[in-house]
Amino acid sequence: MADGAANARRRPRRGLYVLPSIFTGGNIALGFYAIAQCLQATTADHAYFDRAALAIAFAMPFDALDGRIARMTNTESDFGRELDSLADVITFGVAPAILAYTWGFRMLPVMANLALRRHAIDFGLVAAFLFLMCGACRLARFNVAVNPKPSNPGRPGRRYFVGMPIPAAAGVIASVVHCFNGSPIDSVWVSYVWLGLLLFTGFLMVSRWRFWSGKEITLVDQRPVRLLIPLVLFAVLLVLFSEYLLITMSLAYIISGLWARLLYAAQSRRARRMGTPLPGASQLDHPPASEGI
Numbered sequence: 001m002a003d004g005a006a007n008a009r010r011r012p013r014r015g016l017y018v019l020p021s022i023f024t025g026g027n028i029a030l031g032f033y034a035i036a037q038c039l040q041a042t043t044a045d046h047a048y049f050d051r052a053a054l055a056i057a058f059a060m061p062f063d064a065l066d067g068r069i070a071r072m073t074n075t076e077s078d079f080g081r082e083l084d085s086l087a088d089v090i091t092f093g094v095a096p097a098i099l100a101y102t103w104g105f106r107m108l109p110v111m112a113n114l115a116l117r118r119h120a121i122d123f124g125l126v127a128a129f130l131f132l133m134c135g136a137c138r139l140a141r142f143n144v145a146v147n148p149k150p151s152n153p154g155r156p157g158r159r160y161f162v163g164m165p166i167p168a169a170a171g172v173i174a175s176v177v178h179c180f181n182g183s184p185i186d187s188v189w190v191s192y193v194w195l196g197l198l199l200f201t202g203f204l205m206v207s208r209w210r211f212w213s214g215k216e217i218t219l220v221d222q223r224p225v226r227l228l229i230p231l232v233l234f235a236v237l238l239v240l241f242s243e244y245l246l247i248t249m250s251l252a253y254i255i256s257g258l259w260a261r262l263l264y265a266a267q268s269r270r271a272r273r274m275g276t277p278l279p280g281a282s283q284l285d286h287p288p289a290s291e292g293i
Contacts, residue, residue: 019073020080023066024087030059031091038095038102043184049103050182052095053174057246059091060167085139092170093135100173101128104194107184120191127198131173134202135166141206150210153264161211164204168211168253172201175246204257211257 034055041048066084070076105124108117141163150162176197185191204211237245 020066020070020075021083023062023069024080024083027059027062027066027084027087027091030055030062031087031095034059034091034095035098038098041102041107041182041184043107043109046107046182046184048182049099049177049184052099053177053182056091056095056099056170056174057178060171063088063091063167081143085143088139088166089136092166093132093139096170096173097128097132097135099177100131100194100198101125102184103177103182104185104191104198107186108188108191109186111188113188116188120188120195123195124191124198127195127202131169131198131202134205135169138163138166138169138205150208153210159213161213163207163209164201164211164254164257166205168250169201169205171246172197172250172254175250179243179247181243201254204254209257209261211253211260 034052037048037052037055041052063084066080070080101124105121105128108120111117145162150160176194185194
């Protein structure tokens with residue numbers, strides 16, 4: 001009887017199961033809002049693109065909090081995990097793909113070489129679809145993977161994403177659009193650079209390269225002042241210099257993944273020449289804890 005009473009006390013109330021889903025619903029709402037803004041944007045009024053980019057950026061805290069709240073309240077469920085994945089496909093897959101296409105290709109001005117413009121628009125549509133497809137594959141792989149192993153293992157005990165997470169990839173798209181205040185690309189040659197960035201970001205999502213997860217950072221601290229000061233400073237910088245801060249963060253995250261891959265490749269070549277074990281090989285049999293989105 002005592003064990004039954006203890007289990008009843010530990011079991012969360014049914015109402016608590018709704019709490020993580022509220023944040024997931026907010027994630028979906030922001031994704032839908034971003035799509036709606038893209039559909040209303042014109043070359044004369046490009047503020048819609050900026051609002052779409054900001055909506056995708058604001059959805060990231062919702063995506064991060066729903067899982068944390070579910071774990072804190074002991075309300076994790078299969079339904080919540082599936083709903084979270086579907087929300088990510090909408091907000092960080094469909095919405096940035098539409099934003100990337102309409103902002104970077106669809107709004108190209110009419111030019112003398114109409115064929116070049118037409119090709120850019122067609123290629124841009126394919127690149128946007130591939131970005132979406134890579135994001136969906138990234139989520140599907142995460143849902144079925146058990147102890148995923150990056151192709152370039154990091155330090156033992158550290159937790160990494162295997163492949164660039166889809167919110168970070170969406171953040172790259174949103175930060176670039178916001179950096180230009182939503183003003184669409186007006187040069188066909190710049191649009192081809194944008195196409196390359198889209199394809200490369202999609203590749204990073206389906207790659208097996210390691211990316212920093214940040215899961216060692218915790219909001220629980222014995223001295224809250226240590227956490228409060230950096231958060232306030234970050235909020236001030238975000239309000240004053242959001243265009244530069246967001247794109248710096250997103251591009252720095254890409255560079256960190258590239259640097260980790262190149263560094264591991266150099267260490268591997270040196271280890272093969274010297275006949276020593278590959279760096280990080282000891283953790284392949286005991287991989288770090290499961291990644292997250």
